[in-house]
Amino acid sequence: xxxxxHSPKTSLSRCPAGSFGWTPLISTAGLFFLIGFVxxxxxxxxxxxxxxxxxxxxxxxxxxxxxxxxxxxxxxPAARIASRTGLKSxxxxxxxxxxxxxxxxxxxxxxxxxxxxLGGLMVIGAGLTLLQVTVNPYVSLLGPHDxxxxxxxxxxxxxKFAGILAPIVLAAMVMHNISGVAEQAQQTTSVAERExxxxxFTNAIYWPYLGMAALLGVAACAVFLSNLPDIDPPETLxxxxxxxxxxxxLGFGMLATFLYVGIExxxxxxxxxxxxxxxxxxxxxxxxxxxxxxxxxxxxxxGLCLVPxxxxxxxxxxxxxxxxxxxxxxxxxxxxxxxxxxxxxLGLANAMIMPALFPMAIRNAGRHVxxxxxxxxxxxxxxxxxxxxxxxxxxxxxxxxxFLMLAVPAYLVLLxxxxxxxxxxxxxxxx
Numbered sequence: 106x107x108x109x110x111h112s113p114k115t116s117l118s119r120c121p122a123g124s125f126g127w128t129p130l131i132s133t134a135g136l137f138f139l140i141g142f143v144x145x146x147x148x149x150x151x152x153x154x155x156x157x158x159x160x161x162x163x164x165x166x167x168x169x170x171x172x173x174x175x176x177x178x179x180x181x182p183a184a185r186i187a188s189r190t191g192l193k194s195x196x197x198x199x200x201x202x203x204x205x206x207x208x209x210x211x212x213x214x215x216x217x218x219x220x221x222x223l224g225g226l227m228v229i230g231a232g233l234t235l236l237q238v239t240v241n242p243y244v245s246l247l248g249p250h251d252x253x254x255x256x257x258x259x260x261x262x263x264x265k266f267a268g269i270l271a272p273i274v275l276a277a278m279v280m281h282n283i284s285g286v287a288e289q290a291q292q293t294t295s296v297a298e299r300e301x302x303x304x305x306f307t308n309a310i311y312w313p314y315l316g317m318a319a320l321l322g323v324a325a326c327a328v329f330l331s332n333l334p335d336i337d338p339p340e341t342l343x344x345x346x347x348x349x350x351x352x353x354x355l356g357f358g359m360l361a362t363f364l365y366v367g368i369e370x371x372x373x374x375x376x377x378x379x380x381x382x383x384x385x386x387x388x389x390x391x392x393x394x395x396x397x398x399x400x401x402x403x404x405x406x407x408g409l410c411l412v413p414x415x416x417x418x419x420x421x422x423x424x425x426x427x428x429x430x431x432x433x434x435x436x437x438x439x440x441x442x443x444x445x446x447x448x449x450x451l452g453l454a455n456a457m458i459m460p461a462l463f464p465m466a467i468r469n470a471g472r473h474v475x476x477x478x479x480x481x482x483x484x485x486x487x488x489x490x491x492x493x494x495x496x497x498x499x500x501x502x503x504x505x506x507x508f509l510m511l512a513v514p515a516y517l518v519l520l521x522x523x524x525x526x527x528x529x530x531x532x533x534x535x536x
Contacts, residue, residue, distance in 0.1 A: 130256065132331065133240055136196065137260040138267040139324060140236060143203060143229060143317070145268030147172055148374040148394030149275045152387055156287045157307045158219045162378060162496040169374050171223040173366070173488035175230025176237075183235040184479035195239045197329035202232030204321030211314030214307050237482050255412060257460035261405040265452075268373070268398040276391045279309045284387045349473050354526070355480070358466030361522040362484035364515035365458055367491025368429070371511060372451040373397045375492050380445045382504035393445065397452040404456025412457070419527045422461035426520035429454035433512035437505045444505065451512070458519060465526050491515075 147169050155165040187195040210225030244256050276283075286306045293299045351359075376397055377390035404425075412418050432454055436447035463481065470477040491511055499507040 133244055134260055134263045136240060138263040140233060141264035141267030142271045145271045145373060145394060145398060146275055148377060149272040149280060149391050151374060152283065152377055152391055153280060156283055157303055166492050166496045167223055168226060169370055169492045170489045171226045172230045173486050175227050176234050177483050177486035179231045179234040180238060180479045180483040183238045184476065186235060187239045193328060195235060197325045199232045199235035200321050200325035200328060203229050204318040206232060207314050207321060208318035211311045215311045217307065234482060238479050255409055257463065258405045258408045261456060261460060262402055265398045265401045265405065269395045272392060272394045278313050280391050283391060287387060349476060355466060355477060357522050359480055359484050361462060361519050362481050363487035364518050365462060366485045367487035368512055368515045369455050370488035371491050371495055372448055372455065375495055376448050379448055379504055379508065383441050396449040400449050400452030401456045404453045408457040408460060418461035419523055421457045423520060423523040425454050425457045426516045426523060429516040430513055433509055437509040
């Protein structure tokens with residue numbers, strides 16, 4: 106078995122793949138494609154459930170809440186599972202859980218049970234939690250530290266490419282006439298007729314989600330039977346483990362991760378609601394998530410070229426945070442499609458934050474890597490909290506002011522972490 110610590114051979118390898126070669130990296134890239142496709146369906150799903158279940162914005166935004174709260178609830182149990190099963194079996198189990206959640210979601214939507222549908226999303230989130238707890242440190246530590254951002258950027262390209270496809274596929278298969286359905290359901294005075302319209306609309310999502318469940322099941326079997334290295338993480342997973350403490354670097358990194366994921370999800374999943382505040386029709390806003398993810402793909406591609414040849418990953422993160430602040434302010438100062446474009450461009454700023462942030466936070470964690478990784482994955486629950494705060498405050502201060510109030514402080518904290526880390530690393534202090 107291999108381990109998640111650097112061997113001398115790994116340290117000497119200067120390509121992004123490290124001494125393990127390209128096969129594990131390509132395999133994990135395929136997994137990140139699946140992660141991206143499943144995760145970024147949430148953006149168009151918000152519009153879907155709003156119409157299908159006649160919900161307010163607060164009710165519809167329970168979609169990302171149910172999905173991302175799973176990271177908070179299941180990260181530590183997932184880390185324990187991963188430590189006992191090893192990488193390959195853990196990945197296969199995660200994919201199987203995601204498949205079960207997809208089938209549950211599709212079935213509950215057809216039965217017109219919104220709580221059941223949210224339960225299905227939480228099951229999918231639990232599977233993704235297990236996947237993230239194992240895959241993220243694996244990719245981070247697959248080669249030299251100064252190229253970890255490159256490897257994660259490759260994962261990000263696959264993730265966001267799938268994320269671009271997801272809303273387009275869902276819109277084409279399920280939501281091609283969402284504005285017409287919403288108008289018909291609103292205008293009819295007959296309860297029975299209205300239910301018939303909405304039932305026909307919701308039935309269209311059943312087979313796509315059942316097909317996705319089948320695909321995830323096949324992927325689970327393929328991973329289990331593959332030659333992917335079965336890496337065994339160390340057993341150090343308890344918060345009371347000897348020698349473990351939440352250092353300033355880790356504590357600050359956890360806060361930064363929580364805020365970052367919240368803003369990433371807000372820019373991707375809430376951009377449709379943001380556009381609707383300017384009177385844009387559902388037939389247009391259903392595609393807006395893809396624009397944010399296209400901007401993120403552009404950022405990942407730029408990061409692959411620039412890090413570490415031109416910029417260190419820490420410096421790239423600092424510049425990304427500055428860009429995020431500028432785009433958020435520009436979104437506030439403009440209106441209509443220009444403002445929406447500025448929100449989408451936050452994807453460009455966000456792209457290289459996580460590829461730098463995750464390796465920075467787990468650096469020097471040693472045998473505690475699985476526990477540190479689990480704690481960071483718990484912070485992905487920022488994706489549950491930030492969008493909910495957004496929809497709760499926007500009726501009182503306006504959609505643009507709400508977005509600005511959430512985005513700028515988050516980027517300032519991230520900027521502070523990047524600057525602080527660079528200073529500490531430059532002076533070789535222990536944190």
